[in-house]
Amino acid sequence: MSSDNPFRAGLETERAPAPCVFVIFGASGDLTRRKLLPALYNLAVSRLLPPGMSIVGFALTEQSEDEFRKAMHDGIAEFSRRKPVDEAVWSDFASRLHYVSGRFEDQTSFTRLRAKLDELDTKNGTRGNRIYYLAVPPSAFGLVNDNLARAGMVHDPDDAAKYSRIIIEKPFGRDLASGDALNAELHRVLHERQIFRIDHYLGKETVQNLVAMRFGNAIFEPIWNRNHIDHVQITVAEDIGVEGRGKFYEEAGTTRDIVQNHLLQLLMVMAMEPPVAFTADEVRDEKVKVLRSLKPIRGEDVAALTVRGQYGPGNFAGKPVPGYRQEPNVSPASVVETFVAMRVEIDNWRFAGVPIYIRAGKRLTKRITEISVHFKQVPHALLAQQGPVEPDVLAIRIQPDEGIGLRFVAKVPGPSMTLRPVTMDFRYGSTFGGSGPEAYERLILDAMLGDPTLFARADEVNAAWRFITPILEGWAAAPAPELPNYAAGTWGPGAATALIEREGRSWRRL
Amino acid sequence: MSLAVDQVERELARLWEDEAKKSGTARVELLTLVALVSEPGLLQRAQGVITEVVRKVPSRTIVAVWKDGPRPAITAEVALHKAPGGAACGDAITLEAIGDAREWLPGNADRLALSDLPVCIWWVGDLPDHDDLFDRMVLNADVVIVNSQEMDLRDLEKLASIATRGGGRYAIADLAWARLRWVQDLVARFFDDEQARAHLAGLQRIEIDFSPRDGEKDATSTLCGLLFGWLAHVLKLPTEAPRWRRDETWAEVTLGEVVTRFEQRPQEGVRSGGLVRLSLVCNEARFELRRMEDPQAFHWSREAPDLQALAQVFRVLSLDEPTLLLRCLERPKRDPLLERSLDVAQRIVRSVAPRLSSLPPA
Numbered sequence: 001m002s003s004d005n006p007f008r009a010g011l012e013t014e015r016a017p018a019p020c021v022f023v024i025f026g027a028s029g030d031l032t033r034r035k036l037l038p039a040l041y042n043l044a045v046s047r048l049l050p051p052g053m054s055i056v057g058f059a060l061t062e063q064s065e066d067e068f069r070k071a072m073h074d075g076i077a078e079f080s081r082r083k084p085v086d087e088a089v090w091s092d093f094a095s096r097l098h099y100v101s102g103r104f105e106d107q108t109s110f111t112r113l114r115a116k117l118d119e120l121d122t123k124n125g126t127r128g129n130r131i132y133y134l135a136v137p138p139s140a141f142g143l144v145n146d147n148l149a150r151a152g153m154v155h156d157p158d159d160a161a162k163y164s165r166i167i168i169e170k171p172f173g174r175d176l177a178s179g180d181a182l183n184a185e186l187h188r189v190l191h192e193r194q195i196f197r198i199d200h201y202l203g204k205e206t207v208q209n210l211v212a213m214r215f216g217n218a219i220f221e222p223i224w225n226r227n228h229i230d231h232v233q234i235t236v237a238e239d240i241g242v243e244g245r246g247k248f249y250e251e252a253g254t255t256r257d258i259v260q261n262h263l264l265q266l267l268m269v270m271a272m273e274p275p276v277a278f279t280a281d282e283v284r285d286e287k288v289k290v291l292r293s294l295k296p297i298r299g300e301d302v303a304a305l306t307v308r309g310q311y312g313p314g315n316f317a318g319k320p321v322p323g324y325r326q327e328p329n330v331s332p333a334s335v336v337e338t339f340v341a342m343r344v345e346i347d348n349w350r351f352a353g354v355p356i357y358i359r360a361g362k363r364l365t366k367r368i369t370e371i372s373v374h375f376k377q378v379p380h381a382l383l384a385q386q387g388p389v390e391p392d393v394l395a396i397r398i399q400p401d402e403g404i405g406l407r408f409v410a411k412v413p414g415p416s417m418t419l420r421p422v423t424m425d426f427r428y429g430s431t432f433g434g435s436g437p438e439a440y441e442r443l444i445l446d447a448m449l450g451d452p453t454l455f456a457r458a459d460e461v462n463a464a465w466r467f468i469t470p471i472l473e474g475w476a477a478a479p480a481p482e483l484p485n486y487a488a489g490t491w492g493p494g495a496a497t498a499l500i501e502r503e504g505r506s507w508r509r510l
Numbered sequence: 511m512s513l514a515v516d517q518v519e520r521e522l523a524r525l526w527e528d529e530a531k532k533s534g535t536a537r538v539e540l541l542t543l544v545a546l547v548s549e550p551g552l553l554q555r556a557q558g559v560i561t562e563v564v565r566k567v568p569s570r571t572i573v574a575v576w577k578d579g580p581r582p583a584i585t586a587e588v589a590l591h592k593a594p595g596g597a598a599c600g601d602a603i604t605l606e607a608i609g610d611a612r613e614w615l616p617g618n619a620d621r622l623a624l625s626d627l628p629v630c631i632w633w634v635g636d637l638p639d640h641d642d643l644f645d646r647m648v649l650n651a652d653v654v655i656v657n658s659q660e661m662d663l664r665d666l667e668k669l670a671s672i673a674t675r676g677g678g679r680y681a682i683a684d685l686a687w688a689r690l691r692w693v694q695d696l697v698a699r700f701f702d703d704e705q706a707r708a709h710l711a712g713l714q715r716i717e718i719d720f721s722p723r724d725g726e727k728d729a730t731s732t733l734c735g736l737l738f739g740w741l742a743h744v745l746k747l748p749t750e751a752p753r754w755r756r757d758e759t760w761a762e763v764t765l766g767e768v769v770t771r772f773e774q775r776p777q778e779g780v781r782s783g784g785l786v787r788l789s790l791v792c793n794e795a796r797f798e799l800r801r802m803e804d805p806q807a808f809h810w811s812r813e814a815p816d817l818q819a820l821a822q823v824f825r826v827l828s829l830d831e832p833t834l835l836l837r838c839l840e841r842p843k844r845d846p847l848l849e850r851s852l853d854v855a856q857r858i859v860r861s862v863a864p865r866l867s868s869l870p871p872a
Contacts, residue, residue, distance in 0.1 A: 005707065006744050007698035010847030012691065016702045045825075047695055050702065051810070052820045088807050088825040125703075125818025425538075 017448035019052035020129035020163075021117050025144055026136040027057025027068070027099065031169070033075030036133060039440035041076045044093045045086060046437075048445055052124035057099045058113055068099035081438055104136065104143045110151040117153070128155065128162035131447055138171060138182060145189040157191035167196040167447050170261050171252060172456070175472060176465040183458045196447045197456040201262040203439025205428065206402040208454075210269050210371070211278075213396070213404060220394075221274070223375070225350045230376045230391060232270065233508055236263050236360040239316060239367045241488070242338070246329030253336045255308075258360040260468045261456070264291065266398070267356065268460075270371050271346055280453040284460060291463035293348040302474025307495040308481065309339030311363040314488030321363065321488045335480040338362045341496035342471075343503075357500050359507070363488035368510050369398035383417055390421045393508070403427035512585040515605070515618050521588050522601050529590060529598045539600055541630055541839065542623040544572045546615075546647060548635035555831075556634045560602075562832035564591040567839055570601040570624050574615050579608035584618055616646045628652040630839060637665045648672060651680045655838050657831075659686035659783050663728040663735050663863035667856040673849045683838035685831065686733045686783075687848050692826050693737060693785060693799070696810055700790070700797040705816055712793030713768055716741060719775035719787040722759075729754065729761035729862045730772035731783030738770060739855025740847070749857045756862065763858060779805035 008016060022040070024032050043049050057068050073094070077085050100116050102109025121128055130153065134144055145166070148154050155164045166186075173179025186195055201207055214220055223229070236258050242249040249257070268287040275282040297305050312323035325332050339361030346356065375392040383389060393407040405425045412418040428436075446454055485493040491507065500507055513521055526537045543563070545556045553575055560571045571591070584607045591600040603622060607615050623629045630653040633644055637656070648654045654676075658669060673682040701707045720734045730738070742749060747765040755762045759774040775786045780801065790797040795814030802809050806828055811821040829837075 004704070005698055005701050007694070007701050009744070010845075011694055011698060013695055013698070016699065018703065047692065047699075047824055051699055051812075051822055052818060086825055088804065088823060092823045123818070124820060 013048065015449050015451075017048075017050045017053075017445065018129055019050040019124065019126045020131055020448060021054045021056055021120050021126050022131045022133065022444075022448075023056045023058060023113070023117070024133045024135055025058050025104070025140075026134070028059035028061040028063075028071075029135050031135045032057065033071065034079045035438075035440050036135065036444070037072045038076050038080040039438055039444050041080055041085075041090070041093055042082060042437065042441050043445060045082055045089050046441075049096075050448070052126055054096050054098060054120045054124055054126060056113070056116060056120070057097070058102060058109075059099075060101065060103055062101050063099060065097070065099045069094045069097050072097060104140050104147065107147055107150060110147045110153065114151045114153055128164075130155075130162075130164040131167065132164070133167045135169065138168075138173070141168060141182065142185040145186060149189045154189055154194075157194050163194075163450065165194050165196055165447055165450070166190055167198055167444075169198050171256055172197060172261075172461045173465060174251075174256060176462070176469040179461055179465040183461065187458070192458055193452065195458070196443075196452055197461065198443055199261050199265050199456050200439040200443065201265050201398070202454040202456075203441075203443040204398060204402075205436045206396065206398045207266065207269055209402075209404075209428075210396055215274050224373075226352055226354050228375055229351075229354050230374045231354060231505060232356045232374065233372045234263060234266055234270070234356065234358045234370070235372075235507075235510060236266075236369045237364040237367060237491075237510070238362050239364060239489075241311070241316075241321060241363050242324065242327050242330070244328065246327045249324075249327075249338070250330055250334060250336055254338055254340045254360050254362065255468060255472060259340055259342075259358065260464050263358055263360050264464050264467070265456070266369075266371055267344075267358065270373075270396075271351055271356075273350070278453070280451060283453050284457045288457070288460045288463050289348075290346060291460065291467060293346045293351075294467045295345040295347045296467065296470060297342070297344070298470035298474060302471055303478060305343045305499075306471055306475075307339075307341040307493060307499050308337035308475060309341075309361065309485045309493035309496065310334070310336065310483040311338050311361075311486055311488045312484030314363065314490065316363065316489055323484050323488065324363075325484065335483055337475075339364070339486060339492045339496070341492065341499055343499060355503065355505075357505075357507070359492065359496060361492050365489060365491050366510065367400065370508075370510060371396045371398070372508050374505075374508075383419055389419055395508070401427060401429070403429075512587060512606075515584055515586050515621065518586050518588055518603060518622060522590075522603075525588070525590050526598070533597055535597045537598075538568050539570050539624055539627065540567055541628045542570045542572065543630045543632060543839070544574065544619050544623075544647070544651075545632045545634055546644065547573060547575045548633065548638065550575065550577065552635050556632075559831045559835060561591060563835050563839070564600040564602075565593050566836055568599045570603065570622070572603045572605060572619050572622055574605045574607065574619060576607040576612040576615070582607075582609040582611035582614075584608070584611045584614055612643065615643065616650065619647065620650045623650070630655060632656075632835065636661050637668055645672070648676070648680055653681045653683055653838070655683045655685065655835065657685040657834075658732045658736060659689070659781075661732050663730065663732050663859050666732060666735055666739075666852060666863075667860055670849075670852040670856040673852055678844065681844040682848065682852075683845065684736070684848060684852075685834040685838065686736060687845075687851075688834045688837040689829055690733065690737055690740070691837075692824075693788070694740060696799055696808065696824060697741070697788070697790075697797075699810070700812055703817075706795070706797075706812060706814070709792040709795040709797075709814060710745065710790075712795075713745065713790060714793065715789070715791040716768065716770040717773070717787065717789040717791065718770065718785070719773045721777050721780040721782055721784045721786055722774040723782040726774060726782075729756055729763075729859065733783040734772060734785060735855050735859050736851060737785065737788070738772075739853075739858065740851040742858060743847075743850050743854045749854055752858050752861065754862050761862070765858070777801060777805060 100113050155162050173182045268290045271290045272286040275286045310324050324338050325334055341359040344356045372393055372395040377391050389409055395405045397403050403426050405423050407421050407423045409419040410422045412420050529535050547553050547556050584605055587604045589602045590598040591602050593599045629651050631647050631651040632655040718734050720731045747768055753764040762771045777786050787800045798811050800809045806825055808824045
C-alpha cells in the first residue's frame with residue numbers, strides 16, 4: 001500500500017505500515033514491560049508507527065487504562081534503549097495505549113475486546129487491521145486463537161482490505177509431535193502467512209549482516225564450501241544462570257531453549273544457498289533446505305556426537321554462584337541440561353564432510369555468540385619454518401561487540417621468515433557509530449508491514465524438531481551422565497573439549 | 511609545530527608508534543575527510559565538528575585554511591584525534607595555504623588522502639561567487655558535503671550544477687537535506703493511504719512558513735526552497751514557467767494550477783531558514799505540519815471528510831552539525847532524490863535568485 005505513495009520514493013522509510021491495532025495478550029507479563037512496549041515506544045520515537053495505530057493490552061489483571069499506562073511508562077523508563085523517556089513522545093504514545101481486562105478462556109472477554117477494537121477502528125481509522133501478539137504460554141495459544149475466531153476477530157487471509165496477523169514466541173513445541181500439533185492448532189484458525197513466529201536472533205543486525213556479507217561480497221562465496229572450509233564452530237554462550245526461570249528451564253533445557261531455535265537459525269543463515277531473491281519465501285526455502293540436509297543424529301550416534309552438561313557451583317565475576325540444582329524451582333536431582341555441544345554435518349553439495357561444532361550453555365565463562373569459519377591449511381608448507389602455519393579464521397561476532405574479524409598470518413618484521421597470526425577487525429559500533437534498533441523493533445515493524453522474511457515458517461520449525469527430537473529421545477533412553485559436570489564460570493564439561501579434540505581441532509578461544 | 515607537507519606521513523607514523531607503545535591502540539581509519547574552511551572565523555567551529563565526527567568514524571581529517579601573504583607556501587600541522595577515553599582515533603592534519611599557494615591545496619590534499627578509502631570534501635560556509643577551488647577539489651572526491659542552509663537561495667543553482675557535472679563520479683550530500691529527512695517522512699505519512707492520496711488530484715495551494723534570517727532578502731530560505739524542490743518533483747509540478755509575485759515578507763510562485771506561498775514567520779528557538787509550517791491545501795482536504803510553541807514539537811494533522819483525521823504530535827530531535835555530517839558520511843553514495851530535488855528547486859527559484867556569475871555583466 002505505502003509503496004504506491006510517491007512521497008516515499010527514495011526515502012529511508014520507503015515502506016510504511018498501514019494503521020492497525022496491536023493487541024498484546026498477556027500484557028501484564030514481563031515480556032510486555034521489558035521488550036514489547038520499549039520496542040513500540042522506540043518505533044514511535046523513530047516515527048515508524050503509523051498514524052492512528054493503537055496498542056491494546058489484554059490480561060487477567062484488573063487495572064484501569066491509567067494504571068496500565070503508568071506500568072508501561074515505568075517499563076519503558078527502565079528498559080528502553082533510549083533514556084530518559086521523551087515526555088512529548090510519551091504523551092502522544094500513551095494516548096494510543098488501551099487496556100482490556102479478561103480471561104483467555106472466557107468468550108465474553110473477547111466480545112468486549114472486539115467492541116473495544118471496533119471502537120478504535122471508528123475513531124482512528126485502523127480499518128480492521130489487527131496484530132495479535134501472544135505473550136502467553138504456548139498452552140494458551142489454541143485457546144486464544146479459537147476465541148479470536150469465535151469472536152470474528154480473524155479476517156480472511158485473502159481479504160485485501162484488512163489483515164489479521166498473529167505473533168507468537170517460542171517455544172514452538174517440545175518435540176516433533178508437539179511442534180506439529182501446535183502448528184496444526186494454529187492452522188485450524190489461521191493461514192500460515194498470518195502467523196509470525198518470532199526468533200529474536202533473526203532481528204539482530206549482525207545476523208542480517210551475515211546475509212549481507214555472504215551475498216553482498218564477491219570474495220567470500222567462492223570459498224564458502226567444503227573445498228576451502230575445514231570446519232565451522234557456532235557458540236551461544238551465556239554467563240548468567242537460569243535467573244529465576246528454574247521452573248521453565250526444568251521443562252526446557254538448553255537444547256529446547258537455545259539449540260532448536262536460535263542456534264539452528266544461525267546455522268541456517270551461515271550455510272544456506274543464495275536465495276533467488278531476498279523475499280520471505282525464497283529466503284526461508286533456502287534456510288529450510290539446510291535443516292533438511294542435516295545428517296540425523298540418532299541411536300548410538302547420540303552418545304558419540306553430542307555432549308550434555310549441567311553447571312555446578314562456581315563463580316561469576318569473582319563471586320560464588322550456586323549450581324543449577326541449587327537454583328529456585330529446580331529439582332535437587334535434576335538431569336536437565338544447561339550445556340549442549342554437538343558435532344553436526346550438512347549433507348549437501350556445498351558442505352558435505354565439513355564438521356560443524358555447536359555449543360550453547362549457561363553459566364559459561366563469558367557471554368558471547370559467534371560463528372567462526374575455520375579455513376583449511378595451506379596445501380604446501382612452504383613457509384613452515386617454525387611449525388605449521390595457523391589456518392585462517394573468519395569470525396562473525398553476533399553479540400556483544402558485533403562485528404567480523406579475519407585472522408590470517410603475516411610475516412614478523414625481521415631477517416627470518418617468521419609468521420604470526422594477525423587480525424583484521426570490523427566492528428559495527430566503531431564503523432557505524434551508536435546502536436541500531438533492538439531486534440524486537442525490527443521484527444514488530446516487519447510484522448506490521450506483513451514481511452515474514454525474518455520469522456520462522458512452519459516447515460522450518462518442523463524440520464528443526466525433526467533433527468532435535470531423536471537426540472532428545474536418545475538422551476532419554478540412555479542413563480544421564482554424572483551431573484553436574486562443569487563448574488559455573490567455565491567453558492563447559494571436559495567431554496565437550498574431547499568432542500572436538502579427538503578430531504585434532506580445538507574450540508576457538510573466545 | 512609547522513611541517514612541510516612531505517613530512518606529514520612520517521610524523522603521523524611516529525605519533526601512532528608512540529600511541530601504540532602507550533596504549534596499544536591500533537591505527538584504524540575509514541575515510542579521509544577534507545574540510546575546506548571558507549572563512550577564518552569558521553575554523554574553530556569546523557574543528558569542533560570534526561573532533562566529534564572522528565570519535566564515531568575514525569578518519570584522517572585534513573582541514574584546509576588560507577590567508578593572504580606575499581610568499582606562497584603551504585605548511586602542515588599534525589596531531590592525533592582523541593576519543594573521550596584518550597585513545598587515538600584518527601589523524602588530524604591542518605594545512606595552511608598562504609597567498610597563491612591556495613591554488614596548490616587540491617594537489618596536496620590529494621597527496622595526503624588515504625589510499626583506497628573514500629575521500630569526503632566538506633565545504634564549510636557559504637559558496638563564493640567567483641572561486642574555482644571548490645570545483646577543483648571535488649574532482650578527486652567520492653562525496654561532496656555542503657550545508658545549503660548556510661548559503662543563499664541563488665546557490666542552489668551552483669549546487670545543482672556541481673551535482674550534474676559530477677556525472678556520477680562523486681555523490682553530493684547536504685547537511686540541510688539530512689535535516690529535511692524527518693519533514694519528508696512526516697509529509698509522506700500524510701499519504702500512506704489511498705484515500706489521502708486521492709486528494710492530491712485537487713491540490714490547489716502549498717503554504718510554507720519559515721523562520722527568516724536577519725534582513726532576509728530571499729523569497730524563501732534555501733532549506734525551504736529545497737523542500738519545495740522535493741515537493742514539486744514528487745508532485746510533478748511543471749517548472750518550465752514559474753510565475754512569481756512577492757512582497758517584503760512573502761512570495762508566491764505559481765506552477766501550473768498550484769500556487770505556493772512562502773511566508774516569513776519568525777519563531778524563537780528555530781534556526782534561520784527553518785520550517786515553521788507546511789500546508790498542502792486540496793479541494794476538500796488540508797494536510798498540515800506545524801511547529802508548536804516548543805520548537806522541537808510538531809503538530810501533524812489531516813482534515814478531510816473521508817479521512818479519520820488523527821492529529822498527532824511528533825518530537826523532532828534537534829540535529830547538531832556533527833550528527834548531520836555523520837549522516838552524510840553514513841551513506842557515501844549518490845542520492846538521486848537530492849540531485850533531482852536540487853535541480854527542480856533551482857529551476858523554480860532561478861528567476862528570483864540568479865547567481866551573480868550567471869547574470870549579464872553590468
